[in-house]
Amino acid sequence: MSYDLAVWDGDRPLDDDQAGSTYDELYERYLESDDVVVPPAPRIVAYVEALVARYPDDVDRSVVWASPPVIEEASGPIVYLLMSYGEAEEVSEYAAVLARERGLVCFDPQAECLRP
Template sequence: MSFDLAVWDGDRPLDNRQAGSTYDELYERYLESDDVAVPAAPRITAYVEALVARYPDDVDRSVVWASTPVIDEASGPVVYLLMSYDKAEEASEYAAELAREHGLVCFDPQGECLRP
């Protein structure tokens, strides 16, 4: 079982409904598409690097990530984070805080809400 977050580069939506629409558009365009992979945007790459500096995504050492390497879940301006459920509370809190520090939007697609 996993806990998921989406983090993207863009203006912060006004509310959860707008965030859900933005998430759906980004997911369909960048993550679900079978087209040629789009390299992660520089701000997303920097975010993922900072995130895995705290929570390594090495297959043999990772206790947080349900999918590694984390950068493989990034495309263009968005990254989809799949966290092991037992570490999700701590890691998701840090991921949301780090997103805010990087000027990125953090959205919980399961709860359909923006993370502060």
């Protein structure tokens, strides 16, 4: 079981509904299709690097990430973070704060809301 967040580079949506629509569009365009591989945008790469500097994504021993390496869940302007449920509260809080500090949007697809 995992807890998921989506983080993307773009203008902050006005509300949760707009964020949900933007998330759906980005997910379908960049993450759902295996046909077209789009390298992650530089700001997303920098974000993921900062995130895994604090919470390493060692494929053999990761207790934080449900799908390491994290960078493989990134495409274009979006990264989909899958956290182990037991670590989700701490890691998701840090991920949301780090996204805000870097001018990125953080969205919780389970609760369908922006993370402050």
